[in-house]
């Protein structure tokens with residue numbers, strides 16, 4: 552279960568989402584009683600946007616995909632929060648034309664920087680959308696886990712290419728355009744004027760375990776994910792890195 556601002560959400564936490572919700576919950580608790588303006592860049596079908604709207608916040612999702620936005624709109628209607636969710640088709644690096652500058656309390660950008668043409672203008676745009684003191688939740692694919700994953704699958708050439716490539720891709724057939732380590736992701740956000748407050752690993756163990764273990768002991772796995780998420784070297788072996796940053800007040 553997720554509890555947001557005192558509102559219990561009927562969603563089961565998984566290793567994909569639990570650590571991120573823990574970080575977001577702390578920010579929502581810090582601002583308890585406020586109705587926040589939230590922007591979800593590349594928010595897709597609303598896996599984060601709809602629970603945030605259910606907790607009473609106003610959420611704008613900007614996404615390039617009309618299909619994803621249609622699914623988001625249906626999901627918001629089914630959850631009874633259509634009036635608090637705005638779906639806007641648009642490009643992540645053109646946010647300045649879609650969102651008023653310095654108008655947002657919390658911006659999410661999850662699993663998007665790996666696929667856009669260039670991440671720098673996207674981060675600059677989302678930093679510009681934040682009010683001073685507002686917070687950014689950024690989730691990126693991690694390079695080290697991708698190298699290990701390829702190697703463990705016997706794809707040693709792809710592992711070597713990924714380890715050597717400056718952007719952390721495995722070449723032409725790779726579905727992602729870049730991957731990060733903690734320092735690189737931190738530097739990207741810092742260069743846009745954001746102060747990085749926390750970095751967590753997401754799915755430190757979940758992708759490494761046999762399905763029988765992960766499915767058979769879900770509570771123990773979540774406890775371990777929470778315990779390891781903030782601690783190098785475990786953090787740096789996670790499939791994804793979650794950065795929580797703030798626009799200085």
Ligand SMILES: C[S@@+](CC[C@H](N)C(=O)[O-])C[C@H]1O[C@@H](n2cnc3c(N)ncnc32)[C@H](O)[C@@H]1O
Nearest residue numbers: 593594595614615616619641642643661662667
């Ligand atoms: C992997 S999905 C992540 C969805 C969601 N943020 C999540 O974590 O579940 C990537 C999303 O980014 C959107 N996207 C990709 N490139 C984009 C761009 N240049 N501008 C806006 N959205 C984009 C896709 O349509 C898709 O919905």
